[in-house]
Amino acid sequence: MGWEQIEISLPNCSALQVISFPVVQLHLNRTAMRASQKDFENAMNQVKLLKKDPGNEAKLKLYALYKQATEGPCNMPKPGVFDLINKAKWDAWNALGSLPKETARQNYVDLVSSLSSSLESSSQVEPGTDRKSTGYETLMVTSEDGITKIMLNRPTKKNALNVEMYHEIMHALKAASKDDSAITVLTGNGDYYSSGNDLTNFTDIPPGGVEEKAKNGAILLREFVGCFIDFPKPLIAMVNGPAVGISVTLLGLFDAVYASDRATFHTPFSHLGQSPEGCSSYTFPKIMSPAKAIEMLVFGKKLTAGEACAQGLVTEVFPDSTFQKEVWTRLKAFAKLPPNAMRISKGIIRNREKETLHAVNAEECSVLQGRWLSDECMNAVVNFLSRKSKL
Numbered sequence: 001m002g003w004e005q006i007e008i009s010l011p012n013c014s015a016l017q018v019i020s021f022p023v024v025q026l027h028l029n030r031t032a033m034r035a036s037q038k039d040f041e042n043a044m045n046q047v048k049l050l051k052k053d054p055g056n057e058a059k060l061k062l063y064a065l066y067k068q069a070t071e072g073p074c075n076m077p078k079p080g081v082f083d084l085i086n087k088a089k090w091d092a093w094n095a096l097g098s099l100p101k102e103t104a105r106q107n108y109v110d111l112v113s114s115l116s117s118s119l120e121s122s123s124q125v126e127p128g129t130d131r132k133s134t135g136y137e138t139l140m141v142t143s144e145d146g147i148t149k150i151m152l153n154r155p156t157k158k159n160a161l162n163v164e165m166y167h168e169i170m171h172a173l174k175a176a177s178k179d180d181s182a183i184t185v186l187t188g189n190g191d192y193y194s195s196g197n198d199l200t201n202f203t204d205i206p207p208g209g210v211e212e213k214a215k216n217g218a219i220l221l222r223e224f225v226g227c228f229i230d231f232p233k234p235l236i237a238m239v240n241g242p243a244v245g246i247s248v249t250l251l252g253l254f255d256a257v258y259a260s261d262r263a264t265f266h267t268p269f270s271h272l273g274q275s276p277e278g279c280s281s282y283t284f285p286k287i288m289s290p291a292k293a294i295e296m297l298v299f300g301k302k303l304t305a306g307e308a309c310a311q312g313l314v315t316e317v318f319p320d321s322t323f324q325k326e327v328w329t330r331l332k333a334f335a336k337l338p339p340n341a342m343r344i345s346k347g348i349i350r351n352r353e354k355e356t357l358h359a360v361n362a363e364e365c366s367v368l369q370g371r372w373l374s375d376e377c378m379n380a381v382v383n384f385l386s387r388k389s390k391l
């Protein structure tokens with residue numbers, strides 16, 4: 001195994017610094033959803049062949065995934081604050097938490113594949129068309145074997161949804177609804193599925209002040225949730241780890257929810273001075289009974305994967321060690337079914353609810369707009385951002 005030297009520069013560093021990646025020569029099998037050791041080694045080789053520098057963020061992700069895939073969870077002492085390069089590497093690796101080696105290997109292969117296509121295609125991209133399926137900042141989107149996979153890709157932030165990610169998910173869903181895949185899958189990269197709305201979204205106040213901020217947030221949320229309501233093909237969530245806030249509420253709009261037994265489901269809206277969204281005020285009472293929905297959405301009760309399955313929010317739970325393998329095997333079989341039949345059957349089941357769901361969505365967004373201006377909400381956000389509180 002040789003070593004490829006890849007340069008990384010960090011803010012406040014006067015010179016380019018160097019991170020090394022191990023590289024071996026082999027061939028990439030892109031059709032496998034589950035990366036073999038051979039795929040992994042091929043991906044390492046492909047890194048060497050990248051024509052353009054993928055940037056520091058991508059290189060740190062590659063480093064972290066490589067370490068996780070080969071050594072498991074971060075086992076190095078934390079570097080000092082002035083050791084910027086090693087601290088950045090340590091942070092990236094440590095953020096992967098207890099992500100299984102096999103998942104890290106798969107994510108590494110996916111990342112290299114997405115970097116290869118985006119860097120190769122960037123020279124052919126027309127001006128203004130920078131949101132091709134391979135050119136996302138916050139997602140990894142791949143399409144193969146009849147399955148479009150949308151992977152939330154901010155693992156160091158626990159896949160919190162920033163404004164960019166809301167827009168990119170909408171874009172990816174619209175593209176997936178028109179592509180030739182049979183089913184679409186949403187999942188998370190790293191140890192979390194998603195920690196929900198990025199609370200720093202609240203910090204960027206426009207000239208119109210907090211009222212304008214709240215209004216824009218409500219418009220964005222309504223459009224975002226609307227894309228899930230209207231999605232025409234089978235939409236499947238692979239909940240690979242803990243899920244918080246909007247990443248949980250949206251599950252009521254998915255057609256199947258497969259969860260790792262590491263996943264938890266938490267909607268701490270009252271703790272945050274907020275109120276339910278994602279149509280959960282309508283879907284959750286129907287799925288699990290009003291009393292159980294109130295335990296989650298009003299009292300913030302966190303459910304295990306097993307509990308969420310017992311209450312109908314999750315379709316099936318898998319041991320984390322076999323989660324990826326078992327679910328992808330199943331999804332590949334689903335994707336071989338006639339796509340038009342699946343689309344039409346989904347429509348028959350879902351379409352009569354659509355109007356109601358859009359009305360619920362509008363009402364929830366309007367209520368939330370008011371909540372975001374409340375002292376209760378502002379205090380909760382300030383407490384999180386000043387590191388005084390976490391969930």
Ligand SMILES: CCCC/C=C/CC(=O)SCCNC(=O)CCNC(=O)[C@H](O)C(C)(C)COP(=O)(O)OP(=O)(O)OC[C@H]1O[C@@H](n2cnc3c(N)ncnc32)[C@H](O)[C@@H]1OP(=O)(O)O
Pocket residue numbers: 156157158160161195196197198199200201217218220221244245246247269272274277384389390391
């Ligand atoms: C416009 C549409 C609005 C739709 C509204 C939706 C409502 C919701 O979704 S409500 C849910 C909001 N989410 C939260 O309140 C979660 C806040 N995060 C946490 O409590 C914790 O981070 C955690 C329990 C999820 C994880 O704790 P852990 O100790 O394991 O990791 P951390 O060190 O805290 O996280 C690593 C890194 O990631 C940042 N981060 C994580 N989640 C968020 C988030 N939701 N918003 C912003 N940033 C988040 C965290 O700050 C750390 O960043 P640094 O490494 O830079 O410190």
